[in-house]
Amino acid sequence: MTDGAVKFVEPHELDLLIGQESVTVIDVREADEFATGHIETAINMPTSNFDIAALVDLTDENDTDLVFVCAVGQRSFGAANAVLAHVDCEVSNLKGGIQSWARAGFDIEGGK
Numbered sequence: 872m873t874d875g876a877v878k879f880v881e882p883h884e885l886d887l888l889i890g891q892e893s894v895t896v897i898d899v900r901e902a903d904e905f906a907t908g909h910i911e912t913a914i915n916m917p918t919s920n921f922d923i924a925a926l927v928d929l930t931d932e933n934d935t936d937l938v939f940v941c942a943v944g945q946r947s948f949g950a951a952n953a954v955l956a957h958v959d960c961e962v963s964n965l966k967g968g969i970q971s972w973a974r975a976g977f978d979i980e981g982g983k
Contacts, residue, residue: 894935
């Protein structure tokens with residue numbers, strides 16, 4: 872349904888996409904990790920409870936692209952690849968995960 876490749880986005884690119892309201896951020900870290908700090912608009916969908924059907928519905932209902940996030944980008948890349956064949960939208964992974972987001976100076980919601 873897509874061109875078959877997960878794209879990578881840098882933190883500044885993701886910030887622009889969030890500002891344009893053109894993406895939905897899916898944070899695949901576990902709930903306790905998510906609670907320590909996350910991107911403000913992110914939806915928590917841990918890999919232990921990953922629901923591809925819910926993501927298909929989300930993209931169909933909201934006409935949105937997906938950006939996956941985790942701590943450093945490894946789990947989210949796996950999740951992005953898992954959903955890629957099931958959705959008709961662009962699927963991206965935040966390069967370097969939430970750690971790169973924080974290092975770039977962007978706000979972390981709920982963190983210390």
